[in-house]
Amino acid sequence: MTLLRDHDLAGAFDHAAPAYDRLTAMNPGYRTDLLRSARRLRLPHGGAGLRVLDLGCGTGASTRALLRAAPHARITAIDVSAGMLERALAKPWPANVRFQHLSAEELLTTEDEGTYDAVFAAYLLRNVTAPDAVLGAVRTVLSPGGRLAVHEYSLSGSPVHRALWTAICQAVIIPAGSLTGDRMLYRHLWRSVLAFETAPAFAARLTRVGFTSVRTLPVPGWQTGVVHTFLARNASTPEARAS
Numbered sequence: 001m002t003l004l005r006d007h008d009l010a011g012a013f014d015h016a017a018p019a020y021d022r023l024t025a026m027n028p029g030y031r032t033d034l035l036r037s038a039r040r041l042r043l044p045h046g047g048a049g050l051r052v053l054d055l056g057c058g059t060g061a062s063t064r065a066l067l068r069a070a071p072h073a074r075i076t077a078i079d080v081s082a083g084m085l086e087r088a089l090a091k092p093w094p095a096n097v098r099f100q101h102l103s104a105e106e107l108l109t110t111e112d113e114g115t116y117d118a119v120f121a122a123y124l125l126r127n128v129t130a131p132d133a134v135l136g137a138v139r140t141v142l143s144p145g146g147r148l149a150v151h152e153y154s155l156s157g158s159p160v161h162r163a164l165w166t167a168i169c170q171a172v173i174i175p176a177g178s179l180t181g182d183r184m185l186y187r188h189l190w191r192s193v194l195a196f197e198t199a200p201a202f203a204a205r206l207t208r209v210g211f212t213s214v215r216t217l218p219v220p221g222w223q224t225g226v227v228h229t230f231l232a233r234n235a236s237t238p239e240a241r242a243s
């Protein structure tokens with residue numbers, strides 16, 4: 001199963017950017033589920049005094065969810081696709097939100113250790129070539145005890161949910177994406193979810209790379225068993241962080 005990666009994937013997102021918001025608006029729950037996952041970070045006091053990173057922010061839907069969940073946080077949103085970022089930047093944002101054209105893999109080259117109190121990664125990790133390396137970078141830029149929420153298409157492991165995902169992709173998602181000339185990207189979406197690890201396996205990966213307090217939460221609606229929120233904490237002592 002060939003998946004789009006790196007440069008090809010960024011190019012496919014550049015191309016899909018103009019129609020991206022219209023397509024995701026057709027998905028019932030896309031925005032409310034992002035908000036649900038952002039709220040699950042439980043950032044205190046509306047995020048006042050906190051720095052939060054939106055990794056793979058796309059056209060800003062996940063950034064908007066973070067802003068609603070933590071209106072007083074300082075939010076940095078990064079993405080590898082210039083086209084997606086351009087769409088995000090065209091929207092109105094308050095002064096506490098900034099965008100950067102940067103890949104998740106490049107995080108460590110620009111950010112200091114322990115910069116962020118929380119990281120949100122929505123629909124990103126399934127797309128990266130080396131998830132452990134990206135998760136390691138996330139741990140480095142997170143403060144001790146910092147929070148991670150991953151919102152991702154990660155199947156439950158039940159054949160029913162796998163079949164449901166394929167049926168929805170074949171009947172709705174791929175035909176809709178084909179109308180805007182983005183068939184390749186939406187076939188990638190279908191296949192990348194089938195190829196990605198199940199929710200229990202991804203939770204185990206988070207623990208393996210050193211996150212603590214890992215929890216997996218379902219989302220309601222048709223996405224049940226298809227999309228999950230994964231919550232985790234960065235270890236709070238230097239010894240545990242080095243493990």
Ligand SMILES: C[S@@+](CC[C@H](N)C(=O)[O-])C[C@H]1O[C@@H](n2cnc3c(N)ncnc32)[C@H](O)[C@@H]1O
Pocket residue numbers: 009010013034055056057058059060061062078079080081084102103104105121122123124127128
């Ligand atoms: C499916 S979109 C999701 C966007 C947004 N988080 C949302 O929830 O609407 C995935 C985004 O991740 C970005 N992306 C993919 N690989 C990346 C990487 N290695 N580093 C940073 N961004 C990446 C893509 O350009 C795309 O904008």
